Amino acid sequence: DTAVSQTPKYLVTQMGNDKSIKCEQNLGHDTMYWYKQDSKKFLKIMFSYNNKELIINETVPNRFSPKSPDKAHLNLHINSLELGDSAVYFCASRLAGGPDTQYFGPGTRLTVL
Amino acid sequence: QQQVKQSPQSLIVQKGGIPIINCAYENTAFDYFPWYQQFPGKGPALLIAIRPDVSEKKEGRFTISFNKSAKQFSLHIMDSQPGDSATYFCAASMQTGGGADGLTFGKGTHLIIQP
Numbered sequence: 001d002t003a004v005s006q007t008p009k010y011l012v013t014q015m016g017n018d019k020s021i022k023c024e025q026n027l028g029h030d031t032m033y034w035y036k037q038d039s040k041k042f043l044k045i046m047f048s049y050n051n052k053e054l055i056i057n058e059t060v061p062n063r064f065s066p067k068s069p070d071k072a073h074l075n076l077h078i079n080s081l082e083l084g085d086s087a088v089y090f091c092a093s094r095l096a097g098g099p100d101t102q103y104f105g106p107g108t109r110l111t112v113l
Numbered sequence: 114q115q116q117v118k119q120s121p122q123s124l125i126v127q128k129g130g131i132p133i134i135n136c137a138y139e140n141t142a143f144d145y146f147p148w149y150q151q152f153p154g155k156g157p158a159l160l161i162a163i164r165p166d167v168s169e170k171k172e173g174r175f176t177i178s179f180n181k182s183a184k185q186f187s188l189h190i191m192d193s194q195p196g197d198s199a200t201y202f203c204a205a206s207m208q209t210g211g212g213a214d215g216l217t218f219g220k221g222t223h224l225i226i227q228p
Contacts, residue, residue: 004156033215035215035216040220041151041200041220041221041223042218042220042221043157043202043216043218043221044218045214045215045216045217048214048215055214055215057215090156090157092156092215100145100147100162100206100208101147101159101162102147102159102215102216103159104149104156104157104158105156106154106155106156107154107155107156
């Protein structure tokens, strides 16, 4: 019973394609995040979302869009993929107003050819 | 602008030694400072965290030292073991805002504990 799960674990695709990464948490959390980890292992926040508000890091291209069908899911859609999008993407969640711990998923390694 | 600076980038310590990883932050609005441990192919996992109202926190072999006036904090690993070999990230956030801005991470330290 994984707390935060992501699918797929690996994603290889061609430039210009549109792809999605799914994230689900079974912790009852109400705030979810997407982070990008580049080839140098630097982790950077992309989005945070609760049921009221989406906060977007200003450096994230608008080709990236999070979509939340319900409180347990925050999927990441990427349009017109570029070589520079290759990275590991992590979903995370926490309970707003609760313990401060963010729980991370196992990551999705995206490779754009 | 990098808001959390972490050093060293890599560190090799003999088993039983005490690796020390340092971080400095710029934003005085940060009020939550966690350390995350990441093994290859895995997501980061919380190791220990501290708030600025205390100067030190210990959990098992892991200790955070915090210096609010210097805007610095560090992680010490006592009696280090080969299983501690991983990448360690310091981070900071503004939890009083509900954590909506997420975590700002340092660039990570690749730690190797030699047997």
